Amino acid sequence: xKLPRNILDELIAVAKKTQPEEGCGxxxxxxxxxxEFFEMENVAHSSEWFELRPEDQFRVVKxxxxxxxxxxxxxxxxxxxxxxxxELDIQHAFYPDCLYFIxxxxxxxxxxxxxxxxxxxxxxxKTFEIID
Ligand SMILES: [Zn+2]
Numbered sequence: 001x002k003l004p005r006n007i008l009d010e011l012i013a014v015a016k017k018t019q020p021e022e023g024c025g026x027x028x029x030x031x032x033x034x035x036e037f038f039e040m041e042n043v044a045h046s047s048e049w050f051e052l053r054p055e056d057q058f059r060v061v062k063x064x065x066x067x068x069x070x071x072x073x074x075x076x077x078x079x080x081x082x083x084x085x086x087e088l089d090i091q092h093a094f095y096p097d098c099l100y101f102i103x104x105x106x107x108x109x110x111x112x113x114x115x116x117x118x119x120x121x122x123x124x125x126k127t128f129e130i131i132d
Contacts, residue, residue: 001072001099001115001128002033008130010037012111015077015103018042022050026057027073027101028064032132042076048090050076058071063064073115075100082106082112085123093118099126 007027014023024042029035038060044051064071074095078086083104085093093100096119104112115126 001126002131003027003128004034005130005132007034007037007046008113010039011075011077011101011103011113012040015079015105015111016108018077019079021045022049022076024050024052024074024076025070026052026060026064026076027099028067028069029072032072035065036067036069037075039066045078048081048086071091071095073099073101075101075103077103077105079105083112085116085118086087086095090118090123099128100108 014025017040022042025039027034027037038050040056042050043053061071083102085100085102099115100118101113101115115128117124117126
């Protein structure tokens, strides 16, 4: 999976803007390359949990299809914990084909982004490439 640097910068900006709550959104693209980030409201407004509004999700998925792209990733931030899926993240991971991107602001000067697949409670770290 390839992630353009400008989108990485956007993810960091959203995470910083929404803290102490978790920030979230959907990543889309094609051929293993992310081309768009859709920032979404964390309707849980929680520092330990995120939830997307079903209507928002439906709208974004429609938009992605209209642009002939695919949903490739689900993004959320961890304002004060490491970049790995929490128990709740694992329980609510319903997209085995997507990468779960988690950005940790635990060390605010050095935001850490990691990607995982979560398939039937099985978490696997995945590598991705930042491209310019
Ligand atoms: Zn999480």
